[in-house]
Amino acid sequence: MIVDCARYLHGRRQGEGPLGVREAAALGDQDGFVWLGLYEPEPGELAEVREAFGLHELAIEDTQTFHMRPKIETYTENDTRLVIVRTARYDDAAEEVEFGEISVFVAPTFVITVRQGVASELHGARQRLELQPDLLAAGTDAVLWAIFDQVVDGYAPVVAGLEHDIDQIEATVFSGSAAPTERIYSLRREATDFYRAVHPLLGVVASVERSSRQAALQPYLRDVHDHLTLINEEVAAQRDLLGTVLEANLSVITVQQTAVGVRQNATMERLTVLATVFLPLTFITGFFGQNFSWLGDHTAGFVPFLVYGIGGLLIPLGVLYFWLRHPGGRKD
Structure with a gap:
């Protein structure tokens, strides 16, 4: 779809309405x-543009494919350069960097x-220019x-959005609480993808700055290069920081798991002592619960009940107590 098409002469736009492709060529x-x-032109529109302006077929193919890295190519047709830059926008709700792409054919006359x-x-870049x-x-x-200036200015909100979410995670982790590991991995992936869009653009801008013969543009191109260098350093620092936060978060998770293990061991120890206490008691009560006539004949009365019943329970309890209290009885 043609968004706008205009001719510029001596720094002024000529005419009011947009031009057609053939007329513009x-x-x-x-x-x-x-x-x-x-x-987002249709293949038919790109074919018409290619025929009208005499563009290389490989350059047209490049405009139909998303690239992971910005680049610059030079073609002999019409002394044309193809510059590809990646645009970015941060979706704070999804914590994702949305990427777009701009392919720019630059020749002396178009x-x-x-x-x-x-x-x-x-649209803002055209209006400002x-x-x-x-x-x-x-x-x-x-x-x-x-175009460079518009794209680089659009990177700043992405850096700020990533910084805000990284600060949240950093505060959580270094306060001793564990953050969702998946969230840290996701943010690090977004920061890495953003770095791949920003870092190669430094070489593209530097190449345009060296090849430009317009002295009036040199300060502006250097300014864009300086801003881009700062953003590149910030994104690289964010990516490294997320790696550090990820390691710290894994350490926090390990500490928490160790604490859970200690509590589980203490619980198991108490349950083991309790089971050890009831084991002989269960044996004694089970033994005296047998329906033998001898037991019935010799346990009648209060004194035999105290000797065989209560004494049979107290004696093993005393033995267990002294065994558990003995230095060799158990190992703390």
């Missing part, structure tokens, strides 16, 4: 340049942007700077 041979913006994903909005005619007059590299 024809104007690209004149002074100024054309900026064509596409959002810029074609192909956006994929919800996190790839460029149109308000700076001095920069816009520098040509197509100015559009590339505006």
Whole structure:
């Protein structure tokens, strides 16, 4: 889908309404340049753009595939560069980084942007650049700077969102409580994926900065590079911190499991002592509970009851008491 298409001359937008693809390609041979913006175009639309602007077929294939890393490619057709950057947006509820992608065809007479994903909005970049005619007059590299600046500015809320969730987990773990290990793994995976989007972009921006012949753009490209370097360092630190938090969380879980084991051992010890006490008592009562005539003849009366009944219970209890109290009776 064509979002916008306009011709720019001497830093000013020419005309009011958007141009068609064929019309824009024809104007690209004149002074100024054309900026064509596409959002998730159909294969037929890309084929028309390729034919109209003379783009390489491999470059068109790149725009239809999501990449894990930003990159820059140079093609001899129309002296075209293909720059691919990854955009990002943080979903705080799901604690996930949503990625989009922008493929930018840059030639001296045209810029074609192909956006994929919800996190790839460029309308603000176009509007801001149109308000700076001095920069816009520098040509197509100015559009590339505006795109870089928009993408890098979009990284800052992602860093802040990750930082907020990491702080929560860090506070939980270092307070002595265990955090869900799955949540830590998930955040570390998101931070790693985000790092893969940010770190390679440093080389892409540096390459554009070296190749740009517009002196007026150099300070702006350096500014983007500085911001990107700071974000790259923050994301790398977050990823390392999550690794440390994961190790600390596993230590907390180990301590908690050890405490549970100690409590279980103490409970088993008490149950063992109780069973040991009742074992001889059960034997005595079972023995005297047998229906032998001798027992019936010799246990009549109160005194035999005390000797055989109560004494038969107290004697083994006393033996057990002295055995358990003896240093060799049990091992603490």
